Amino acid sequence: MRKEQMNLIEMQNITKNYYLGETIVHALRGIDLKIEKEEFTAIWGPSGSGKTTLLNLIGTIDETSSGDIYFNGKRINSITDNNKSEFRNNEIGFIFQTFNLIPVLSALENVMLPLQIKGISASKAKKKAFKRLCDVELEQYVNNRPDKMSGGQRQRVAIARALITNPSIVLADEPTANLDFKTSNSIIEIMKKINKRDKTTFIFSTHDQRLLDQMDRLIQLEDGKIIG
Amino acid sequence: MNKWIKVAFRNIIKNKRRSFVTLMAIAMGFTAINLFSGYTHNTYEGMRSSAIRGAGIGHLTIYKQGWNKFGKSDPDKYMIAKNEINKIIKIIEQNDSVILATPRLDISGIVSNGRNSTIFMAQGVIPDDDKTILGAFFAYQPVTGETLNTKKEYGVQMAIDLAQYLQLKPKDDAVVMAATLDGQLNALDIQISGVYDTGIDAINDKFMKVPFKFAQSLYDSQKADRIVVLLDNWKNTSIAQHKIMKQLKDAGIECEIKTWEELSAFYSNVKNMFDMIFLFIFSIVLVIVIMSTVNTMGMSVIERTREIGTLRALGLKRRGINFLFAIEGAMIGFLGSLAGAAFHMMIWFIISILHPTYTPPGSSSPVSLQVDLLPGNIFFMLICMVFLALIAAIFPARRAAKQNVVDALGHV
Numbered sequence: 001m002r003k004e005q006m007n008l009i010e011m012q013n014i015t016k017n018y019y020l021g022e023t024i025v026h027a028l029r030g031i032d033l034k035i036e037k038e039e040f041t042a043i044w045g046p047s048g049s050g051k052t053t054l055l056n057l058i059g060t061i062d063e064t065s066s067g068d069i070y071f072n073g074k075r076i077n078s079i080t081d082n083n084k085s086e087f088r089n090n091e092i093g094f095i096f097q098t099f100n101l102i103p104v105l106s107a108l109e110n111v112m113l114p115l116q117i118k119g120i121s122a123s124k125a126k127k128k129a130f131k132r133l134c135d136v137e138l139e140q141y142v143n144n145r146p147d148k149m150s151g152g153q154r155q156r157v158a159i160a161r162a163l164i165t166n167p168s169i170v171l172a173d174e175p176t177a178n179l180d181f182k183t184s185n186s187i188i189e190i191m192k193k194i195n196k197r198d199k200t201t202f203i204f205s206t207h208d209q210r211l212l213d214q215m216d217r218l219i220q221l222e223d224g225k226i227i228g
Numbered sequence: 229m230n231k232w233i234k235v236a237f238r239n240i241i242k243n244k245r246r247s248f249v250t251l252m253a254i255a256m257g258f259t260a261i262n263l264f265s266g267y268t269h270n271t272y273e274g275m276r277s278s279a280i281r282g283a284g285i286g287h288l289t290i291y292k293q294g295w296n297k298f299g300k301s302d303p304d305k306y307m308i309a310k311n312e313i314n315k316i317i318k319i320i321e322q323n324d325s326v327i328l329a330t331p332r333l334d335i336s337g338i339v340s341n342g343r344n345s346t347i348f349m350a351q352g353v354i355p356d357d358d359k360t361i362l363g364a365f366f367a368y369q370p371v372t373g374e375t376l377n378t379k380k381e382y383g384v385q386m387a388i389d390l391a392q393y394l395q396l397k398p399k400d401d402a403v404v405m406a407a408t409l410d411g412q413l414n415a416l417d418i419q420i421s422g423v424y425d426t427g428i429d430a431i432n433d434k435f436m437k438v439p440f441k442f443a444q445s446l447y448d449s450q451k452a453d454r455i456v457v458l459l460d461n462w463k464n465t466s467i468a469q470h471k472i473m474k475q476l477k478d479a480g481i482e483c484e485i486k487t488w489e490e491l492s493a494f495y496s497n498v499k500n501m502f503d504m505i506f507l508f509i510f511s512i513v514l515v516i517v518i519m520s521t522v523n524t525m526g527m528s529v530i531e532r533t534r535e536i537g538t539l540r541a542l543g544l545k546r547r548g549i550n551f552l553f554a555i556e557g558a559m560i561g562f563l564g565s566l567a568g569a570a571f572h573m574m575i576w577f578i579i580s581i582l583h584p585t586y587t588p589p590g591s592s593s594p595v596s597l598q599v600d601l602l603p604g605n606i607f608f609m610l611i612c613m614v615f616l617a618l619i620a621a622i623f624p625a626r627r628a629a630k631q632n633v634v635d636a637l638g639h640v
Contacts, residue, residue: 089543
């Protein structure tokens with residue numbers, strides 16, 4: 001445990017290399033980054049700059065090549081796979097560009113999923129999930145399966161799912177990339193509202209200017225390095 | 229738990245055609261195994277009854293020590309004397325599981341109608357005891373004329389082909405000749421009480437049943453070559469064998485006791501053959517079930533790679549992924565088995581209505597094809613199928629669980 005600082009996330013000299021045959025791709029080249037609680041932050045930059053990789057490392061769904069990542073002062077990049085799973089379930093909410101809802105489950109069941117993975121009873125999870133779906137104005141679609149919903153509705157289900165466990169941090173990878181202007185705006189508004197109301201930290205990876213305009217902080221990446 | 233069962237079930241339904249093919253493969257295998265199992269069960273039951281009651285060998289047969297090795301060369305020495313017969317029967321009948329103990333004397337010689345002669349072999353039996361041993365099997369050996377009875381000391385029951393060869397019918401007379409135990413030629417008159425089908429093609433042209441006393445007269449002896457014991461249940465055979473052996477030993481009688489299984493080589497051979505066929509069918513079904521399930525689950529894993537990545541990102545542990553696919557496999561096994569059980573019941577019902585017949589090898593008349601309905605076996609097979617499908621699902625599930633989360637999420 002590091003006592004000298006209490007940033008929510010601290011990354012120290014992070015590198016991430018991919019191996020494509022004999023070619024090494026340096027996705028991240030010595031990233032030092034601190035994210036504080038309640039931030040509404042975007043990581044932006046051109047395609048291939050390392051935005052998604054950075055988000056994946058914070059979310060512990062990918063491994064660093066070198067460097068350390070601390071969450072609330074605790075190093076998280078060297079814990080076991082089971083502990084990483086528990087960490088993700090308790091502390092992280094994911095919002096994906098392609099929504100990634102479970103197709104055979106209804107909106108309500110999709111939102112209940114992280115709680116049920118946690119071991120919370122179905123009845124409690126149902127109540128909480130319904131409340132979250134109301135937050136994203138989908139109370140009329142609770143029993144709809146993803147294939148019967150529009151892109152915007154699906155993304156709102158994904159937001160509700162990301163928030164259901166009251167995570168410390170929500171990682172949203174290009175959340176508006178597959179949405180039209182109007183839907184994107186409503187999605188951004190919902191997330192901004194939740195950030196203010198619940199003090200949830202949001203980190204986005206995006207190059208959507210509409211989204212960037214709403215941010216409290218912008219982190220610019222280029223060629224695997226923070227340049228601004 | 230319910231959540232994962234729901235997910236598994238919905239995924240099975242989602243891929244209707246693929247799931248249907250896999251379920252049918254399991255169902256057909258399940259049906260085949262249970263039908264064959266029901267058939268062999270009925271056949272074993274029939275052959276056991278046929279050996280114990282039809283062929284009259286009883287559950288246990290007691291010989292004097294050495295009979296089976298030296299009895300043919302010196303029968304008189306290894307036969308059971310009159311006083312020993314009574315003593316042995318008295319000891320045996322003390323046991324609760326014993327219904328009957330009866331002496332027997334097998335004889336052979338020549339039988340003649342005055343014009344034609346041929347060899348015969350006969351079982352010397354006490355008529356009333358023989359009826360008790362035959363029991364319900366009596367219905368399967370219908371007799372034209374009269375059955376053996378104590379009133380007619382020289383009345384015999386002749387096998388159908390032998391009677392036909394000698395042109396004899398009930399109430400006709402004939403002569404039998406045989407060497408006595410002393411080696412003298414002896415001849416006795418007989419009257420055909422009844423003509424019957426032994427059920428065994430190979431002996432229908434030479435077999436007779438004669439009264440025990442008549443057999444003793446022909447051999448000019450007061451002895452028996454064996455004592456046949458009928459028990460209340462075939463399952464008691466082994467216990468009764470050891471118990472009676474000890475009782476006779478304690479009484480100073482040296483003897484050998486053979487079980488019906490030891491004496492009925494046909495039963496053992498057929499059982500071994502059917503067991504081997506069963507193993508063969510079971511192995512084929514096992515391979516079909518495993519291959520179908522592995523294939524279905526493998527395709528499911530590939531199609532749902534991104535879903536697996538999402539579940540892992542949401543915090544589901546590797547063993548959770550294993551569990552999810554294992555449930556799906558087990559459910560495929562369970563549903564396939566249920567369908568198989570339904571097919572099995574349907575075919576069993578059709579067989580029990582149509583009563584198809586066939587003639588087994590060695591049999592002189594057709595028998596009806598019967599399949600026993602064995603709830604215990606069906607349940608056991610259902611558990612087996614669920615377990616097999618679960619095991620088969622684990623291989624692709626483990627592969628799914630081991631995937632890197634980012635790679636899984638990026639899968640297209």
